[in-house]
Amino acid sequence: MLDHTKAAMAETRATFTGDHALEMEEPLLFEIGQAEKSGVDIEEPEAFQSCLGGLERSDPIGLPGLSEPETLRHYVRLSRKNYSIDAGLYPLGSCTMKHNPRLNEKMARLPGFADIHPLQPQSTVQGALEVMEQLSHWLLTLTNMEAVALSPKAGAHGEICGLMAIKSAIAARGESATRKIVLVPQSAHGTNPASAALLGFEVRAVSAGVDGIVHAEDVASVLGPDIAAIMLTNPNTAGLFERDIAKIAELVREAGGYFYCDGANFNAIAGVARPGDFGVDAMHINLHKTFSTPHGGGGPGAGPVVLSARLAPFAPAPALVKTADGLRLKEDIEGTTSLGRITAFHGQMGMFVRALAYMLSHGADGLAQASQDAVLAANYVRVKLRDMMTAPYGDRNCMHEVLFDDAWLAGSGVTTLDFAKAMIDEGYHPMTIYFPLVAHGAMLIEPTESESKASLDKFVATLRRLGELALSGDAELFHGAPRYAPRRRLDETLAARKPVLRWSRDVA
Amino acid sequence: MRYHPLTESDRAAMRAAAGVADIAELFADAPGGPLSEFDLPRGKSELEVERHLARLAAKNISAGEVPFFVGAGAYKHHVPASVDHLIQRSEFLTSYTPYQPEISQGTLQYLFEFQTQVAALTGMEVANASMYDGSTGCAEAMLMAHRITKRRKALLSGGLHPHYAEVARTVARLAEDEVISSPPDVFASEDLVGRIDDGISCVIVQTPDFFGNPRDLRSIAEACHRHGALLIAVFTEAVSLGLLTSPGAMGADIVVGEGQSIGNALSFGGPYVGLFATRKEFLRQMPGRLCGVTVDSEGRRGFVLTLSAREQHIRRDKATSNICTNSGLCALAFSIHMTLLGEAGLRRLARVNHANAVALRDMLKDIPEAQPLNKTFFNEFTVRVKGDAAELAETLARRGILAGVPVSRLAPRAGLDDLLLIANTEINTHEDRAALAAELKGVL
Amino acid sequence: MADIRFTTDHEYVRVDGETGIVGVTDYAQSQLGDIVFIELPEIGKRIAKGEQLATVESVKAASELFSPVSGEVVEVNAILEDNPAKVNEDPLGAGWFVKLRLVDESELSGLMDEAAYEAHVRSL
Structure with missing residues (x-):
């Protein structure tokens, strides 16, 4: 199992740039752009008589620009801080994260x-x-x-x-x-x-x-x-x-x-x-x-x-x-x-x-197959986890998604949120959590028809291992998660108490 | 099927694990018929699908093929190649709403940047992470004004895009609110100030208006505030804000608009991106998602969705709006294009648009049968033609020019059958304008 | 002499002459979690017992506070506007919500005293 000690953590974070190999920090556009810089070449029009009725803007707007290569780098770096269905299983119940064909x-x-x-x-x-x-x-x-x-x-x-x-x-x-x-x-x-x-x-x-x-x-x-x-x-x-x-x-x-x-x-x-x-x-x-x-x-x-x-x-x-x-x-x-x-x-x-x-790609046959595979996948996940996790309505066949609650975690010191954050470290996007409200500490898993059996097997094995750790008393592992994501747990209370919704010099 | 990873043996193994002999057992509760009842074709290969859709696409005349002057709420602009490349990155295209912020910082940071750009552009203090489009944003702004003022009667300018007015009327009628409409105001000559009283929740004014006239909102804002009402400023051409005084600077309380012009394709009307901005004091009455700054447990700056207690997934029947999915990827396209432009680029782009429109207006001056009516305009103006503008647009389309939008298509039975809206952007060349002028002269 | 009364919904009213200071209990604040925003009524508003008095927002929830007694709002706790955390820190003191001019003293007799409320919390 992984080394979660503080010393090990300190070692993984020991770069002076804050960047870690392929994962780079990226400043805000407003910290790197300049108002006079542009990534689009537009020729200034020849002199003409404006017809704006005296409503021309005279104030600075506050829109920094970047050249094209800087723009590419800014957004490519940002993109690498996102999980995506193309990169991994994305079991968000009720959201249906299935394959998006490029055709x-x-x-x-x-x-x-x-x-x-x-x-x-x-x-x-x-x-x-x-x-x-x-x-x-x-x-x-x-x-x-x-x-x-x-x-x-x-x-x-x-x-x-x-x-x-x-x-x-x-x-x-x-x-x-x-x-x-x-x-x-x-x-x-x-x-x-x-x-x-x-x-x-x-x-x-x-x-x-x-x-x-x-x-x-x-x-x-x-x-x-x-x-x-x-x-x-x-x-x-x-x-x-x-x-x-x-x-x-x-x-x-x-x-x-x-x-x-x-x-x-x-x-x-x-x-x-x-x-x-x-x-x-x-x-x-x-x-x-x-x-x-x-x-x-x-x-x-x-x-x-x-x-x-x-x-x-x-x-x-x-x-x-x-x-x-x-x-x-x-x-x-x-x-x-x-x-x-x-x-x-x-x-x-x-x-x-x-x-x-x-x-058109699926046809009537393919659409039916997609629905059947989605339902089969959810039931497969259900039977693979049912002896460990608890379900609010008992163990019954489900449709395309399977709902668990947090009763099985009682006394472990691990909450649904903690469990979800630990999944992030193991390379998964968490399932939908705390929805629907009718299940306490809900975990709603929708694997979709886009996953191979090997992918589903790895997913349930990971959840089972995490579940064992949670039940074995290793709550600290969960409370500190995620450790390997671009950010660790974010302070949502601070964000809501002092809302800062746009950039200003104070944001730095 | 190429999109399905499970093989028949996988399925058999999974069925066995799940204890079902036949997949139909899992659908036992659903009333349904066998597949043959569905009168739909079987699946097609990628090549076949491409052929099928390409044939349909080829039946349309696209803007890039012909001299193109169609506007009236959606505008053809040049979008740099890198915009479309970047928004197709897997991590942007195939991610969900950023509910797990630790692994969604890319989306969250661009939303924060987008909110800042929109606030700056509109001259407002805060902006949300986008609405579906300008028209639905406009209706949401009206409802927000009702909540703030605790009044339920909106006054619509006659210069408001007729479809925006229709959407507002639909929502108001079915939400049992009141809307006072105005007749189409071709010359921006209406007196809104005189119609504002203590019962009005908001006045909704578009600038540049539907007929192309930039509006000075200051006296309307002043009258609104005197009567405890809010001024909602609407725009359908975001590029105009590169050249015109912002609605915020003229006293607007809520600014909503269509962001399609920047970064987004015409796409026959959607998907587009609604921009929504307001004053900080009204923050908690805003609809839609908001992204804010915070720190992580190691003290590093990060971003999260915030003030969610306004939203439907928490507040349910007391939410400020029912909106959930918004226009994330279109907002990203907007933000990337805006970043590429920068302030200097946006101003230049806006000047080119205006210069091109002025050039066309000057060309049409010599054609008595197609008279521009506007004294002021940004990149679109209204022309009075001889006869029926809709028929003219059809005739010119057959002759290979998409000349503009007949006002009667959006405002039928208003006695405006001879008005044509003509838009000019940076995509229009001198040759395009000359071709239009020549055709107008020849046809009329 | 101040007298404090409680509801089963974990609100309190601290009576001082004709005035009732209303807030939420320590148990309530612990259940609500970190409070991020409180919407308070306008001064001068008349509120009947059981009517909505305030809305309390935490990051993931919004809860309504219903008035334990009837009265007219004479003062709201302005500190909460910038510092809603006061409710978490000191719910019975600096974290009060609203001062009401009480109109019906008999309503108080239907509420619990401190000992009864503590017993109520223990029973949960």
Whole structure:
């Protein structure tokens, strides 16, 4: 095992530059750049009469520049301080860190897609509209739904779009004053209650049973004329398929409400099961999860929303329609029941191309295989760890992710956070921790279909060894972790108490 | 399938370990049909996919192929080659939101640099780590103003991009807030000051406005503050800030805008990057992620996401916004391009844009049938043409010129069918302008 | 003579004549962890018993503080704006939140005295 003594640590840190071979410290741009320096050659225009109406800027802006080689070095050095799916297993539950094919990047960069303007004449962008049409066809077929709105920019944007459609449908029925409540389980992503609250809905919790899923009878007991919708994630954030889902959908529908499905975990069932078959009214699909458009360090994503027949009339603008002159975006909603526009243009075209490339590459067979492999991998990890770790809902088959809690660490002096930080030293990105909130000290592991069996075996062996160390009383190993990352544990309290959110001379 | 590492024997071994004879057992709870029910093709090789998509791409006319003057909220600029190279580094492209800061310092540091650049550019004290785009950022700014002022009535300028106004109206209607719209204000002649009262939460004004006019915001800011309202300044062309007085210096309380112009491709409308900046006193009402400075346990400077208690993953139904994923990689592209430009480069770029627009305006002066209406503008202005501008744009497209955006496409039934917005950036050459002028003369 | 009363939610009110000084207990601050920000009400605001009085943020959580008694806010602890850590350091002293002008003395009788509260904490 590794030497964690102070002496050994001191030795590994003994460089006077602070750099360590391939890992270099990098100052802030503001400490190395100069306002007069530029990495772009632009010729000064010839003298001309300015037409700015006296609004010329005269003050210094505060934007240092770098030459091209300095820019490359700055960002390459920064990049090396990041973990990435290309470099290693990234088991963030509910986030779906799977392989990002480079073909998709290449396709999105074709000038015919990357270099076209959202407002150039529609006759000049028929190929782009065909991409949208084909993507829509795949999404509707995979979900068995009536309509799809492509414009939402990310999952949370899709959620609010779906809820807007629900609210519009309720208004059209003249029930706005009474249907005010949205049911959300406590295991839901925070975006669910946040989206509902934003639209003035009252969020009411619905609890799951001891088996981790929401039961039809518990939903039935709270349904009434005041219920606007229920929001369920399926498979849920405990990695379990909501077994009662079709029954719940039926009950909600009978009570006059709508069923919003959070599709963040659609990657578990794409190509295997169709949300339309279990009564979904609206569901967003995170193209950056299920269809592997890259996460990019936090975006951009894309969150198309599929809609049932009873919500389709309220879809946001623009709608994609077939005409005698080819495909057209119907942008003017005058005289329609559309809920309106939710973003300036037509959605994340760059992501549409990537997702379509991913779908075409996989085909229906490959998508089903991906879902099956993802579920198999999660269950494989589950059975390899279940004798050591504890699960909040007992040992049961899971879908694409497996949820453990921290009961097994009780008395060890090691917390979920400590365990996660120790994983970093062993070369892994930690799993999702402390989410969902329903599991104490949650550890949510999503291995995805992108890992080989050898990779999964090494991962579980590492977790097992760490677990043994934790249970054997070596808490110090965990409390001091990570030791080998570009930074050791960072003081988040200091950052929040004295927020410094931009550079100034004091930041040095 | 080339993306799947598991072999059939791996799968069999894993199924055995998991105690399932058939993979279908793991999906037993899901109502579903056999694969054949899916009317979708089987997987394709890389070559086949490339062929399929390249054929679709070839059906579009790309901006680089023709003289190109289309703007109205998205602008074609030259993006240095190193920008696209750097954002495709695995460590940027294939990482997640930096929830584990010790192994995400690359992302966190560039977000901190991005926030600083945006704050400096807009003349504000703090900026967040990005929004989806300018239009959604604008609606979020409106909601933020409601929270701060505890009022729920926004006043929109007639110079605001019509799609931004539509997004704000959609959000306001469904959040049960009020919006006072204004008719399209082609000549920047509206009186907003006279319409501000003690019931207004915010005034949303764009500069340069949709029709191209740079707006002096000072008197509006003053009136807002007199009535306890906030001024939200919007921009859709970030390059303009290299030449124009910043909204912050003119008294704006929140500045939101589209950052696509710097570092990002047109991409048919997305992904783009929303810039969002405000005063420090409103920090805790901001939507979106924030990156801040701290130290690690050895006292070394480092960066973390901070003030997260505002956000949905902690505050849930009481969060300032539902936003989670933002535009990280587009923010990186913005930041790299801005770093390459530097202050001197940005100012020069902005001057070239303005000079090119002035040159085109001067050329069109001699064409009575295509009259520029703006007295002031940055790199885009409005032209009154003979007849229908949308038909003209179609005709010119067939003749190999993408001439601009007909105002009627964004503002139908407003009696503005003869207005065309024409944008000019550093990509437009003298030959492009001459070709446009000649065609306008010939067609009209 | 000051008298201190507690709620089962780990808030206290220290009564001094017509004024009640409200804050959170040592147990509460230890559960909240490092406090990074406290949102306090406006002076002059009337707050009913059980209504939200303040929001306490730690790095990973935001908790609402509900008023143990009814009253009008006469003073808020300005020190907390720059130094929320005071609540962690001295919750019953310098880390107080709000001073209320009490309107209903009878509400106090429903709260626990020090001995009862200590017993309550031990039972957790």
